[in-house]
Amino acid sequence: MEQTVSLAALRAAKREWPQEGWTRVPFWVYTDPDIYQRELDTFFYGRTWNYVALECEIPEKGSFKRSWIGERQVVVVRGEDDQIHVWENRCAHRGARVCWKNKGKEESFTCPYHQWNFGLDGSLQGVPLKRGVLKKGGMPSDFDNSKHGLKALSVHVEGGSIWASFSPDPLPFAEYCGEEVITNLRRQFPGKKLKLLGYNRQRIPGNWKLYFENLKDPYHATLLHSFLITFGLWRADTQSESIPAESGHSIMVSRNVGKKKSEAAAEIARFKEALDLHDLDTVTPRPEFEDGKVVAITHFPSCVIHQQANTFGMRHVIPKGAGSFELAWTFFGYEDDDEEMTRLRVRHANLYGPAGFVAMEDGEVLSESQLGAHHYGHRCAVVEMGGREVDKQDHMVTEVLIRAFYKHYREMMDI
Numbered sequence: 001m002e003q004t005v006s007l008a009a010l011r012a013a014k015r016e017w018p019q020e021g022w023t024r025v026p027f028w029v030y031t032d033p034d035i036y037q038r039e040l041d042t043f044f045y046g047r048t049w050n051y052v053a054l055e056c057e058i059p060e061k062g063s064f065k066r067s068w069i070g071e072r073q074v075v076v077v078r079g080e081d082d083q084i085h086v087w088e089n090r091c092a093h094r095g096a097r098v099c100w101k102n103k104g105k106e107e108s109f110t111c112p113y114h115q116w117n118f119g120l121d122g123s124l125q126g127v128p129l130k131r132g133v134l135k136k137g138g139m140p141s142d143f144d145n146s147k148h149g150l151k152a153l154s155v156h157v158e159g160g161s162i163w164a165s166f167s168p169d170p171l172p173f174a175e176y177c178g179e180e181v182i183t184n185l186r187r188q189f190p191g192k193k194l195k196l197l198g199y200n201r202q203r204i205p206g207n208w209k210l211y212f213e214n215l216k217d218p219y220h221a222t223l224l225h226s227f228l229i230t231f232g233l234w235r236a237d238t239q240s241e242s243i244p245a246e247s248g249h250s251i252m253v254s255r256n257v258g259k260k261k262s263e264a265a266a267e268i269a270r271f272k273e274a275l276d277l278h279d280l281d282t283v284t285p286r287p288e289f290e291d292g293k294v295v296a297i298t299h300f301p302s303c304v305i306h307q308q309a310n311t312f313g314m315r316h317v318i319p320k321g322a323g324s325f326e327l328a329w330t331f332f333g334y335e336d337d338d339e340e341m342t343r344l345r346v347r348h349a350n351l352y353g354p355a356g357f358v359a360m361e362d363g364e365v366l367s368e369s370q371l372g373a374h375h376y377g378h379r380c381a382v383v384e385m386g387g388r389e390v391d392k393q394d395h396m397v398t399e400v401l402i403r404a405f406y407k408h409y410r411e412m413m414d415i
């Protein structure tokens with residue numbers, strides 16, 4: 001891997017950022033394979049924390065879920081004494097995957113190739129024919145199983161969400177998040193038991209960073225998403241905040257204020273005053289948080305955490321090459337939700353996922369941006385809405401979070 005890193009780094013170093021700095025994004029960041037490889041090494045396989053699963057997905061000893069960090073597969077397992085383990089899905093012998101299912105329950109994991117057997121914690125338990133046959137062959141007598149387990153990752157559990165790092169000494173999780181993000185994360189994950197409500201998956205033909213930029217862009221939400229603006233789940237004139245945070249993260253705060261024709265709406269073509277729903281259930285949340293806020297956190301580099309109306313979701317970003325990523329949605333609630341609240345969370349989940357009333361549009365526009373980047377590496381995106389600075393703002397007509405992100409990105413990538 002070290003060889004790959006240095007070659008990619010060398011080639012990537014030739015890339016120069018436009019003089020204007022963080023108000024411009026050169027389109028080669030979305031298409032260059034060397035930049036992409038360096039991003040995987042710097043972010044996903046580096047000293048970051050990556051979302052992998054929710055605790056409620058692996059409720060019992062031996063329950064597991066297959067997950068991804070960057071392009072690497074990992075398995076999240078509940079082991080003895082409720083301990084959660086995350087290890088690479090890659091046999092220590094010849095590299096084959098030891099787990100072929102997305103979810104399930106096992107007592108141990110056996111590689112299909114030579115049947116090396118691993119415990120729930122990834123330790124090597126058995127090597128067939130280790131002592132040879134008829135006193136011939138077998139492993140050398142000093143072969144030590146304890147040195148050939150599956151590669152274990154660092155693990156942190158925060159209020160029922162599970163995070164992993166390839167780094168043996170990552171920053172403490174709260175420090176990696178920064179104060180604003182950890183406070184907002186704990187608002188939604190206060191330590192109450194979570195309840196799994198369902199999944200969606202989709203493949204978007206765009207660079208993975210475009211997804212983070214989409215969730216750092218309240219400006220588009222006020223213009224693109226008819227459903228949000230027409231039915232009042234998101235309005236340009238709502239009291240809001242755009243908060244850049246540590247490590248490339250950010251927070252967008254809005255409020256569900258209901259439908260209203262305002263001065264701001266006059267400029268917004270997709271605000272349809274005459275448009276109404278016969279059944280308002282999908283756009284009518286039950287008040288839940290005392291602060292009345294609607295919060296979306298981009299947790300770099302692996303996920304977006306949403307709360308909108310009464311739906312909660314983890315949107316897991318899984319890059320697949322420079323020009324494509326998979327988006328795996330996990331919808332959840334709290335175990336102590338009453339029946340009506342669970343019904344609302346599921347109902348409001350219709351806003352999201354590949355065919356969601358809101359999210360469908362994001363998948364389409366991101367693939368448009370990727371088409372616009374392809375073969376246009378010499379051009380730049382302009383990111384000046386809301387000024388040229390990178391400080392917290394109290395409105396939505398801004399691209400400040402994208403500017404702050406590229407400030408962090410360039411520091412980490414040394415471009």
Ligand SMILES: [Fe+2]
Binds near residue numbers: 225362
């Ligand atoms: Fe959007």
